[in-house]
Amino acid sequence: MPDPLAQIRRVVAGELGQDLLPGVRAAAEEIRRRHGASIAAILFYGSCLREGAEKDRLIDFYVFTDSHAGFHGRGLHAALNALLPPNVYYIEAPFEGRKVRSKYAVLSLSQLRRQTRMQAFHSTLWARLSQPGALAYARDDAVRDQVIAALSHAIATTSAQTAPLFEQPFHARDLWTRALRESYRTEFRSEGAGRPAELYDADGARYDNVTALLAKGGLLETAQASEPGATLYLSGAGAPKRARLKARWARRRLAGKTLQVLRLMKASLTFTGGLDYILYKIEKHSGQTIAVTDWQRRHPVLAAPALAWRLYRRGAFR
Numbered sequence: 001m002p003d004p005l006a007q008i009r010r011v012v013a014g015e016l017g018q019d020l021l022p023g024v025r026a027a028a029e030e031i032r033r034r035h036g037a038s039i040a041a042i043l044f045y046g047s048c049l050r051e052g053a054e055k056d057r058l059i060d061f062y063v064f065t066d067s068h069a070g071f072h073g074r075g076l077h078a079a080l081n082a083l084l085p086p087n088v089y090y091i092e093a094p095f096e097g098r099k100v101r102s103k104y105a106v107l108s109l110s111q112l113r114r115q116t117r118m119q120a121f122h123s124t125l126w127a128r129l130s131q132p133g134a135l136a137y138a139r140d141d142a143v144r145d146q147v148i149a150a151l152s153h154a155i156a157t158t159s160a161q162t163a164p165l166f167e168q169p170f171h172a173r174d175l176w177t178r179a180l181r182e183s184y185r186t187e188f189r190s191e192g193a194g195r196p197a198e199l200y201d202a203d204g205a206r207y208d209n210v211t212a213l214l215a216k217g218g219l220l221e222t223a224q225a226s227e228p229g230a231t232l233y234l235s236g237a238g239a240p241k242r243a244r245l246k247a248r249w250a251r252r253r254l255a256g257k258t259l260q261v262l263r264l265m266k267a268s269l270t271f272t273g274g275l276d277y278i279l280y281k282i283e284k285h286s287g288q289t290i291a292v293t294d295w296q297r298r299h300p301v302l303a304a305p306a307l308a309w310r311l312y313r314r315g316a317f318r
Helices: 006-016 022-038 047-051 068-072 076-083 109-116 124-129 141-160 172-184 195-202 204-216 239-270 274-286 294-298 300-313
Strands: 039-045 058-065 087-095 098-108 134-138 221-223 232-234
Touching: 006 134, 006 141, 006 204, 022 039, 022 058, 022 068, 022 087, 022 098, 022 134, 039 047, 039 124, 039 141, 047 058, 047 195, 058 068, 058 109, 068 076, 068 098, 076 087, 076 098, 076 239, 087 239, 098 109, 109 124, 109 141, 124 141, 124 172, 134 141, 141 172, 141 204, 172 195, 172 204, 195 204
Parallel strands: 058 098
Antiparallel strands: 039 058, 039 134, 087 098, 221 232
């Protein structure tokens, strides 16, 4: 039986192999320097990838590991990353006389596989990884193949969890903007309602291509389009499946926002570099910055009131 994802994997492999900006490579190398051989792969994604700029922007990475114990040691960080993934960290790297800043979310390879499969309940990972990415590092070809397979499954899962919501034939644009909108509704997000359309428009030809490949692999059906050159799709799902899927998305919204609150609470224990990250965000938006001591970095909760007062006096926020 033909593999329905074979051509999707070729598309993903091409995306992952694209060249990276030097600042992005410097940030990825700093993450590797900090964590060493415990890293299996580093995936670059997000706005810096889409817009081709890393200067004065926060670079987003996923870091995939063999095990949490190997990456974190046998302690609280490892346990929390296993129970409530991912752990998120902030890092700064020197580059050409300036700093490049990034945050990286840590998952094990087994979590990556599980959370992109059709059986995965939460949409956060598979919806995010259905978008284009680039490999900043892979230990070897076997790891690279695992990442390609997971990202290909993320595309198929996102389509399968969205297409049956449509009662009528739909365009590729309808499918992917709906998928991103539904996933955003499972989180507390600051983006406006038009953000899913912006993400589609940034890579429209790519989304059109993978949608056509999903149909070619038998994972979607094509329908007769009324306008020349347009392609319409059908999910092939009936009303009972549509109703079940709508109920599943409703449960995702409740569970997803609950988990996000828990992750924010967890971040107070695990978000290493959080004070520098907050000061970077304040500097970016207000132009105000202050020097912090090593003690303040080690005890951000105790240091926060004095630092906040100093920034307030300078007009950093109101």
